[in-house]
Amino acid sequence: MPELPDVEEFRRILESCAQDRRIERVEVRDAGVLHDVSVGRLRRDLEGRTFTRPERHGKWLLARTDGPTVLLHFGMTGELLCCAPEDPPHAHDRVVLTVAGDRQLRYRDLRKLKGLWLADDAGVARVLADQGPDAATVDRAAFDEALAGRRGSLKSVLMDQSTVAGLGNLLVDEILWRARLHPARPARDLADDEYGRLHTEMQGTLEEAVSAGRVPSLASWLTGHRDDTDATCPRCGEPLEHSRIAGRGTVWCPRCQPEAP
Structure with missing residues (x-):
């Protein structure tokens, strides 16, 4: 199960793969990992946006953009990969975000226990409201x-x-x-x-x-x-x-x- 170190590694992958890059295409291969957002809205609200610096709190990854934030929680089997568009698709690739420079972020998850949310700043605050301080930084x-x-x-x-x-x-x-x-x-x-x-x-x-x-x-x-x-x-x-x-x-x-x- 992904814990804080795994999610921090996913944050680094997101940062190196997509920070400051424009989101050119959003492909949802399995809407079962989307929470409180439709496939259509995810596409409309993300395509054309640019990823900014990602953040992490506990097991949550915050994929910030110059618009809304994609919140990712990896449950027991989720992971985030940086791939080339020509890399073979995987059966458990649920959401694929193609960014400028021919790079893809792929949310891969076998069991689909968690997934992706889309939120503005107030929505992010609501999602994280029940979280304690981050274990890696708490004094x-x-x-x-x-x-x-x-x-x-x-x-x-x-x-x-x-x-x-x-x-x-x-x-x-x-x-x-x-x-x-x-x-x-x-x-x-x-x-x-x-x-x-x-x-x-x-x-x-x-x-x-x-x-x-x-x-x-x-x-x-x-x-x-x-x-x-x-x-x-x-x-x-x-x-x-x-x-x-x-x-x-x-x-x-x-x-x-x-x-x-």
Whole structure:
């Protein structure tokens, strides 16, 4: 599932492929990925416009133009590619935007759980109104404020996009492992130094993952071992635990991440 580092990579693709380029053609191959906008309106409102600098907030990509903004959310299987018009079409290419210079942005998605919205500035604000601060840029004070008084486990609170935006299942498990915090710990029970450690490890994990353009499966990362047979902790060698917490498959080290502090 695309998480914040993946979406930041899509932002870079959009920037390098289409920024400052005129949208010459909008082709919708599957209207099932459009939300609150018709095929006709998408074409009318975008063709002839020019992409400006794209932005990202959490898992949302904001494809800004000199008119409306295209908001993209990639769900579980979405991706954004920069292609040449002669590149073979893919069965899961849902929307294709041809820009000046013979380049195409292709929104590709197998499961079509999310997709594209079109909005003016007020509409963008409404879409993002329920999002917490961006996990990659939130400072310690805003992070503490976002978590203050939240009920539920650390796993559920960090995955809630209204707390901090951009974290998914893999990142939350990785961050909690690095911070030596059990995913089932109640979020409101953390001490001040634990909040500080959690924020520091979140920032460090995201910095590395954004540099890689994805959540990497490295040998030094918990993520690199979560699907191993007889998986062990890359830090201490203890067998990893697997369960469902907050409705999601969760992995942790019982030695590094004890249930009680």
